[in-house]
Amino acid sequence: MIEKFLDFVKGQQAYHCRQVDRFAEDPTRSVQHKMISAQFQELADFLAALPQTVEPERARGRYSKFGDLSDLPSELLKEINLSDSDHLERQILLLADELGGEISVDELLIGLYRRYKVLQQRKVLVGKLSRMIRKGSLLSAQGRKGVYRVGDRFATGDEDDDDIFS
Numbered sequence: 001m002i003e004k005f006l007d008f009v010k011g012q013q014a015y016h017c018r019q020v021d022r023f024a025e026d027p028t029r030s031v032q033h034k035m036i037s038a039q040f041q042e043l044a045d046f047l048a049a050l051p052q053t054v055e056p057e058r059a060r061g062r063y064s065k066f067g068d069l070s071d072l073p074s075e076l077l078k079e080i081n082l083s084d085s086d087h088l089e090r091q092i093l094l095l096a097d098e099l100g101g102e103i104s105v106d107e108l109l110i111g112l113y114r115r116y117k118v119l120q121q122r123k124v125l126v127g128k129l130s131r132m133i134r135k136g137s138l139l140s141a142q143g144r145k146g147v148y149r150v151g152d153r154f155a156t157g158d159e160d161d162d163d164i165f166s
Helices: 002-022 027-049 074-079 084-098 105-116 122-135
Strands: 102-104 138-140 147-150
Touching: 002 027, 084 102, 084 105, 084 122, 084 138, 084 147, 102 105, 105 122, 122 138, 122 147
Parallel strands: none
Antiparallel strands: 102 147, 138 147
């Protein structure tokens, strides 16, 4: 996701850099484009320094009814019975994490297909989201219909302290 914005920022920086040369005869405009170009370059450097995505090993087992599963070996993970519903919930939360903790239904539908090759019906997905809200793993974004954010239970990746599986 960051790469998409980084490409945009670099394009804007290049555009304003070209405008500096174009308006060389007009010092006011040239200086203005030079300052904007420098700001876009600074933003590009900042975006490039950000982590590109959630660490796969850490994220793999973060969301489940058993707590954080990232410390378990893959052999054991294959033996654990996780339902399709558990997998879908984990996929939803991981996608929301990748987008900064907030995601819309449309972004979920697209993300589920692109990342996991899962074609999900909107009605079924909205039902799942409603159940996740009741559980506390998701919250409805205030004042934004069809937008959800990761609930307090998962905001830090920590489960309840009294959870025997943590």
